[in-house]
Amino acid sequence: MIILSGTGFNIDEKGLERLVERVFFKSIDLLGGLKKLAEFRTLTWLPSLARSAFAVVLREEYLKSEDEIAEYVGLTRNTVRNILRADPDQAMYKIEHLDELSSEEKKELKVHTAGGVAKLAYKLVKEGQDSQTMLDFCHAMAAESLKEASCESPWAYIVLKKSKGITYPITDSQELQSRLAGVQIKGVDGSEVANNIAYPVKTPAELLHEIKLYLQAQGKA
Numbered sequence: 001m002i003i004l005s006g007t008g009f010n011i012d013e014k015g016l017e018r019l020v021e022r023v024f025f026k027s028i029d030l031l032g033g034l035k036k037l038a039e040f041r042t043l044t045w046l047p048s049l050a051r052s053a054f055a056v057v058l059r060e061e062y063l064k065s066e067d068e069i070a071e072y073v074g075l076t077r078n079t080v081r082n083i084l085r086a087d088p089d090q091a092m093y094k095i096e097h098l099d100e101l102s103s104e105e106k107k108e109l110k111v112h113t114a115g116g117v118a119k120l121a122y123k124l125v126k127e128g129q130d131s132q133t134m135l136d137f138c139h140a141m142a143a144e145s146l147k148e149a150s151c152e153s154p155w156a157y158i159v160l161k162k163s164k165g166i167t168y169p170i171t172d173s174q175e176l177q178s179r180l181a182g183v184q185i186k187g188v189d190g191s192e193v194a195n196n197i198a199y200p201v202k203t204p205a206e207l208l209h210e211i212k213l214y215l216q217a218q219g220k221a
Contacts, residue, residue, distance in 0.1 A: 011062050016054075019061065023053040025131035026121035027114075031095060033133075045114055051075060052118035055083045060122060083115030088123075091116025128169045128202035135168045138204055155185040156208050162190070163207065169200040170207070185211065186220035 027049050031037055037045065054073045058064040064072070070080045091113045162179045170176055173195045180190025197210040 016057060016062070019125070020050075020053045020057050022125045022130055022134070023057060023118060023121045024050055025134050026125050026129070027053060027117045029131045029133065030092070030117050030121055030124075048114035049118060052083045052086075052114040053121070055080055055115070056118045056122045059084055082112060083118070086112050086115030086119060088116045088120035092120065128200060130168070130203070132167065135203060136165070140164075155183075155211075158183055159185070159190070159208065159211060160204060163204070168204075169202045171200045173197075173199065176201075176207075186215050188215070188218065188220060 028034060028037070031045075031049075051073045055069050055075075058069045058072060066077050066080045066084070069075075069084075070077045073080075075083075094113055095117070159180065162183060163176065166175060166179065176194040177191040180194050183190035185193050193211055193214055197207075197214050201207045201210055
């Protein structure tokens with residue numbers, strides 16, 4: 001059981017949980033998704049992943065000590081130290097070669113591997129590479145909200161519909177140009193818009209924001 005005891009920490013609890021959840025979901029992606037974990041019967045890793053995500057975020061974002069983190073998540077100081085010192089490359093190597101590990105090595109996977117995966121997931125989230133599952137959900141919710149609100153900017157709904165399933169962050173214009181070709185956005189062809197916005201684009205909301213900025217610069221908004 002995870003024991004969260006942040007009394008006296010003077011931290012943004014909601015902000016902490018929000019970032020921890022993003023790191024947690026990205027960690028599951030790195031492990032191949034829940035289906036992969038179920039296939040390997042390793043769903044028992046999830047509590048270790050959750051604790052590791054808290055430990056990494058508390059250290060990196062709030063500069064908490066090992067003792068403070070241990071108190072917060074209900075772990076020993078040594079376990080927290082193992083999480084924070086875990087090697088992401090080594091962890092991912094073990095994940096990719098799970099079938100080749102000995103029984104003893106598999107027993108050691110929880111703390112060390114979860115810590116390494118959580119550290120890598122934190123790095124990727126901070127670079128804007130959130131869980132694709134979360135991004136797809138946000139994309140769908142944004143599109144549905146625009147549709148239900150009879151959006152004042154119908155181009156936004158069309159852009160979200162055409163870009164559904166695209167991988168974020170979008171690092172260049174090529175795929176987006178192809179998807180938006182022929183779409184009229186305030187009288188401008190979508191491929192032209194896609195070619196002129198700033199990259200990388202990290203989320204669906206950021207995509208709409210960048211398009212809006214371009215339209216404003218062209219006097220179209």
